[in-house]
Amino acid sequence: MHNHQLCRMSIHSLDDTDRLGRMLAQRLPDRATIGLVGTLGAGKTRLVQSVAAAIGVPEGTATSPTFTLIQPYHAANRRLYHVDAYRVNDLDEFLELGIEELMEEPGAWVFVEWGDRVADVFPDETLWLRIEVASPTQREVTFFGDPAVWESLFSNSL
Template identity: 35%
Template sequence: MAIFPAHSRDLPDPEATEALGRKLAALARPGDVVLLEGPIGAGKSCLARAFIRARLGDQEEVPSPTFTLVQVYNDRGTEIWHADLYRLTHPDEVWELGLDQAFETSICLVEWPDRLGRHLPPGALTIRLNSMGEGRQAVIAGGRPGLAQALADG
């Protein structure tokens, strides 16, 4: 298994988290899986919402998929899957959601990826949001070559 260097970026406020989401949206392509890690309130949904709105427009309604588990959006023929796996009780439930196929053909934003267990897709980009005083720090690793570095660079 390859070890990828981690890069970090300070996010002093919600606007900085949104800016990271918009930057990711500009760089993402089908087959990219983004694993959003961090405790409740870390900014995972904020980042995902900014990503989706950057791709689809600021007026796009982006509800949290906490209860539906997955929301799917269409961006000019590319599906964007936003999954919140907090309520999954077993990793094999990922097959019922269809995420395994989405990982190959869509852009996937996955909150609470630890719920995937052994189904973590190889080559996924991981963004871990950590509390840091009043703001956050994003620790970014994996993904396509150069992607983590590009996101860490302000």
């Protein structure tokens, strides 16, 4: 996991999560891999649902891919793959999902919950988000990645 901290922000409500999702949907490059790290209930799935909603995936369509492992969404000429690595036993099993092809697919965003479990196969230009529970209603989100790749994402205030 790339250890350059890019930005840190507090989220105080589901509305804040939705705003962060909209910002990511507006600013992510054409192709991106996003590793999501955080405990159960930290808000990883909700953030991906917010990004999906921002690109036009109908509300209620985006669900946690805990059992399917990969949930594809298509909207607004955008492909979003929501991946859950929680139940993956090892890197080989993760790679058998075809994850490398998804990460290289033009026009695709790949969000991987529990990405730290399989970080060795992520591209160097991955954007990492660590979501920490600060209180029942507050989350601290820390962004990590290569500044040369992601600096423009944070050049304007979040």
